[in-house]
Structure formats: C-alpha cells, structure tokens
C-alpha cells in the first residue's frame with residue numbers, strides 16, 4: 001500500500017475515534033487504537049510508526065514473532081488478538097505485551113506461571129463470548145468471574161479488562177447492545193469488588209463498528225481493514 005494512503009487512513013480513523021469519544025462526553029485520549037496488521041507486511045507497520053502508531057495487533061503467534069523480529073529497532077507494543085494455544089504461551093510471551101484472548105482458567109494460570117519463569121509480567125484481557133457463538137473463542141459470561149480470580153491470583157499476569165468479538169452484523173448499530181453488555185458485565189464485576197485497574201480496559205470495536213464501540217465505552221479499538229485495506233485468504 002502507498003505510504004501516503006496508509007497515513008491518510010490512519011489519520012482519518014484517529015479523527016473518527018476522537019469524534020465518537022467527544023459525542024459520548026469522553027476524553028479522546030482515553031481510547032487506544034490497535035492497528036491490526038495481520039497479513040500485512042512490516043513495511044506498512046514501519047510507515048504507520050512514522051505517524052506515531054505504536055500499538056499493533058496480530059492473530060497468530062508465529063506471524064507476530066516474525067514481524068517483531070523485523071521491527072526490533074522500534075518501540076512497538078504487540079497485541080495478541082487470536083486464540084492462544086497452551087503450547088505457544090512461551091513463544092507468545094517473547095513478543096506480545098498484551099494478550100486479548102484469554103478465555104480459559106488453565107490457560108490464564110499457564111500464562112502467569114510462564115511469565116514468572118521468564119521474569120516478566122504480561123497484560124491480559126478476558127475474552128467474553130456474550131452470544132454463545134460455538135464458532136468463536138471466548139468465555140461464557142458466567143465463567144468470567146473464575147477467570148478474573150485466576151488472573152488476580154497469578155503473579156505473572158496483570159489483568160486489564162475484557163475483550164469482545166460480537167456476532168457479525170451488517171449495521172454497526174446492531175452491535176451496540178453487545179458493546180453495552182460488555183460494559184455492564186465490567187460494571188457488575190466492579191460492583192462485586194474486582195479492583196478498578198483490573199477492569200480498566202474494554203477492547204471492542206473493529207473497522208465497521210469502532211465508533212459505536214467508543215460511544216459505548218471502548219478503551220481499545222482494534223482496526224485492520226479500514227487502515228490496511230482488505231485481507232486475502234485465511235486470517
């Protein structure tokens with residue numbers, strides 16, 4: 001992709017995020033944009049870094065590893081968005097600063113143990129499957145408290161909040177109730193006494209619905225296509 005096109009798209013996404021935040025009476029600085037670079041080359045990432053973009057998202061450990069290796073001169077923050085297999089935890093921790101997709105207690109504890117072994121802490125989010133979609137990862141809402149407790153008991157992980165990949169809908173407005181429900185789940189955990197800093201982040205909203213997500217309280221939006229263009233093949 002031509003550098004100037006990429007930069008222009010990034011700029012326009014940033015403006016739309018800021019507008020959505022203001023509409024909701026929120027500080028635009030309270031929303032982090034993760035540029036989802038899966039399938040796109042390191043040259044594109046370098047271009048966006050030149051415009052001040054530091055947060056990048058990948059779905060696969062291997063792909064994230066390869067890109068981070070090619071960009072090790074840049075102070076980037078790598079976000080793992082895709083499902084993490086337990087045999088790839090160690091490799092994931094070599095690269096990713098935040099794992100958005102933790103949906104299982106055993107996985108949470110393994111991430112914590114492995115992080116302690118290699119002497120670091122990793123930020124984690126609990127991925128919630130609000131609609132109970134069989135094809136998607138994510139913990140059932142009633143399992144979230146167990147995951148939160150497992151995270152709070154694990155030294156190597158720093159729980160930061162919740163992540164949602166809602167059912168695909170044509171009209172972004174139809175995603176709004178799911179975003180609102182994730183916020184409500186966060187609020188109910190807070191009311192149960194889960195510490196506020198463990199619930200600070202709501203990772204929700206993608207290319208077609210990030211503005212609605214911001215209006216509903218997203219603190220992290222994950223935008224791929226609207227910045228990089230369409231992806232080909234399996235991601």
Ligand SMILES: *Cc1c(COP(=O)(O)O)cnc(C)c1O
Nearest residue numbers: 036081206207222223224225226
């Ligand atoms: C691919 C992906 C995104 C980005 O999706 P776009 O529609 O390209 O913005 C966000 N979150 C997750 C979990 C993804 O897998």
